[in-house]
Amino acid sequence: MTVFVVDDDADHLAALCDLIEVGGHSATGFLHAKDAVAAASDTPPKAILTDLRMPGMDGMALTEAVAALDADIPVIMLTGHGDVAAAVRAIQAGAEDFLEKPYDAQHLLSVLNRTLRAQATRAELARLQSELSQKSDSILGESAALVKLREQISAIAPLNIDVILTGETGTGKELCARALHAASLRATGPYIALNCAALPESLFELEVFGHAAAAFPGAIEKPGKLEAANGGTLVLDEIEAMPMQVQAKLLRALQERHIERLGENRLRPLDLRIIATAKTDLRQAIAENRFRADLFYRLNGAELCLPPLRGLGPDITLIFAHYANLAARLYGRSAPDIGISLRRDLQRHDWPGNVRELKTAAERLALGLGPSVPHVSQAQTLPERIAEYEAREISAALDRFNQSVERAAQSLGIPRRTLADKMARYGIKD
Structure with missing residues (x-):
């Protein structure tokens, strides 16, 4: 891994570069911090090892300049005995670690290797998160059931219809909802999720539809989840737990594609996709009068049943x-x-x-x-x-x-x- 070394003492700079080369890394030395910053902006190194006290741009200014590059380049500071307080300030400014002179060569390599491993872990984690967030086919598996599920998601995602996802706990309903959103024409819009099972019945209407200022004592203006998801996707997780009264108001809002906040007489337009998830059979809930049939058919533009893992x-x-x-x-x-x-x-x-x-x-x-x-x-x-x-x-x-x-x-x-x-x-x- 390439490491930049910055020190205005030419002899110490050469010794540090040799030590890092012996430790198995590639070292590039700089006598002036500004030259290191310029080089890092073109080809970012994996880490920078720098002295604190230098003429012109010192180690503190170098740390701030590197942080402004937004390239996740960890900086390790070398300080004299009386500069520990300054090194702590450097840590607060974004430096990864500091070493007090005189330092042990083996300890320096240990700190450098630990810093490089941490940077590599951050980079890999960011790559994986980016890869998963951008891929609509991030549902792993080659079985017939999962191949069919991916095909259904690819076919349904571009359509402007609401979707019901049904499956046992832990079968990946949230993953499928995100895949539908990522592959839809609304991918650049908001993705809002509401866990219906975790919300007290008394707060449902306020959370879903929002309220105007002074709608009740102490109230301030607040948009609901429907309004917040305008232009994007609203996921109603475990929709079977939604109270019947709220189901009726939600049905009306979806039919008219308008909502009215609590304490307000103004209609606000809605343009969103609803993805409803359920871990129980909604048809059985309808038969037991726990879910409205008309809401089910309004949401059921498409229904995907997620297979259990077993x-x-x-x-x-x-x-x-x-x-x-x-x-x-x-x-x-x-x-x-x-x-x-x-x-x-x-x-x-x-x-x-x-x-x-x-x-x-x-x-x-x-x-x-x-x-x-x-x-x-x-x-x-x-x-x-x-x-x-x-x-x-x-x-x-x-x-x-x-x-x-x-x-x-x-x-x-x-x-x-x-x-x-x-x-x-x-x-x-x-």
Whole structure:
């Protein structure tokens, strides 16, 4: 990784650059801070190591100038014994860390490596968040159910219709709602979500429709969620929990595409898409007089039923590995090994919490806490027993020959390509 080093003492600058090169990084030295800032604006380094006291632009001014570049370049400050207070001010101004002279060379490299790892983690996290927010097909899986779901989202998203998403807790209704919004013509508009189950009945009308100033004692003007989502998407999460009285007012607002705030006589136009999510069957709620049939049919421009995790077969392992690898990257750990025994348990577990439960189990594995997936002790089929035996023998052979795939294949009497295919199938890493 490229590191800029700034120091007005030429001898000390050369020594620092040599030390950083020995530590395995590429060092570029600057005698003047302004030259380092100019170079960083063209080609940002991974970090800057700078002295505090320098003629012209000092370390404090350099830190402020680098922060203005908006490139996430961490700065490590080198200070004299009497400059610790100034170094603390530098930290407050945006510096990542500081070292007091005289410093230990090994400690300096340790601080630099820690800073570089933290910067790399931030960059990777930002990349993943950007990738997920921009991709409308960020729903992982190759099973027929998930392929069909992605196709439905792609077909429905551009249409100006309301949508109902139905599925068990943790099946990814929010992810689907965001995918619908991101791929719609309203993608640049607001995305507003309201959890109907978490809102007290007394506050529903105020939150959904808003209120005018002086609508009640102490009230100030406040737009409701419908108005806030104008031009975009409003997600009504767990809509089955919405009180019947509010359902009637919502139906009228959606029919007329106007709302009237509480305490106000003026109609305000609405231009938005409603995505309603439900974890129970709304038709059953209609039969039990807990949900209005006319509101259901008004919202049901399209209805998507999200499949539960337990029916996705090999996709369970794929999604588990995705979340485990994300957690490993976030916490700076190596990707966890997902062996055949764990794969079998993942696919046999019922997953009552669906993806939410799976994500927690994957993160536990990445942190070395164990995946908290109960071992399923039901009888194995003959192919499963053969597969487990093969996986055990392959792992043992790799251990005997220090993870050499070539020598392990020779000892097992099979071609190297065949062994590599079996290792991939059973999740065995060389």
